[in-house]
Amino acid sequence: MSVTLEKPVTKGSAKGHPTGGADLGQGVSGEAKRLAAAILEVLAGARTPTEAATALGLSVPRYYQVESRALRGFLAACAPQPKGRVRSPQSEVTALRDENQRLQREVLRQQALVRAAQRTVGWTPAAAAAATKNAGKKTRRRRLARALSIATRLQQTPDPVAATAVPTTQETVA
Numbered sequence: 001m002s003v004t005l006e007k008p009v010t011k012g013s014a015k016g017h018p019t020g021g022a023d024l025g026q027g028v029s030g031e032a033k034r035l036a037a038a039i040l041e042v043l044a045g046a047r048t049p050t051e052a053a054t055a056l057g058l059s060v061p062r063y064y065q066v067e068s069r070a071l072r073g074f075l076a077a078c079a080p081q082p083k084g085r086v087r088s089p090q091s092e093v094t095a096l097r098d099e100n101q102r103l104q105r106e107v108l109r110q111q112a113l114v115r116a117a118q119r120t121v122g123w124t125p126a127a128a129a130a131a132t133k134n135a136g137k138k139t140r141r142r143r144l145a146r147a148l149s150i151a152t153r154l155q156q157t158p159d160p161v162a163a164t165a166v167p168t169t170q171e172t173v174a
Helices: 030-044 049-056 060-078 089-121 126-133 146-156 160-164 169-173
Strands: none
Touching: 030 049, 030 060, 049 060
16 A cells, blocks of 8 residues: 655645746846856755855855845745735724724714704703804894994094184183
8 A cells, every 4th residue: 555645736726826836937037046046056065155156256255145145035935924814004004094984973973863862852952052053153243223333433533623613712711
């Protein structure tokens, strides 16, 4: 009895990516492909780091820096990913803004229901009634009759005829 431990080869994974690296390297520059191939050759033992650095036109210390960065990326890609949707700070802000708007609409709805219930019962609070009655309106001054306002103005201004009149004899004697 033979037991195979290999996974069956499928046409694609659950996310729609073909298995086996069929699309590996698509959308990547030629320089990146050359660096990756050289690093894999060194890690497999087909080349020495000095040979790879020479082939890439890099110094040996620079090659080691590039290799270290590539290995960090490899390890980061191998780390387990959280399942499901990951919330970014931007999506969190959007969700909070939507909830805020929903709650504001709910408050307005509840206030309208309270007003309707108050009207049904026939009760309106005095402070609320006064506030809604004069809300957004200027206080109007009581209007005077036009004749009264003109009379008041005439009484306040000095009479030009009386100021230029010749004094009477009795005023001069005194």
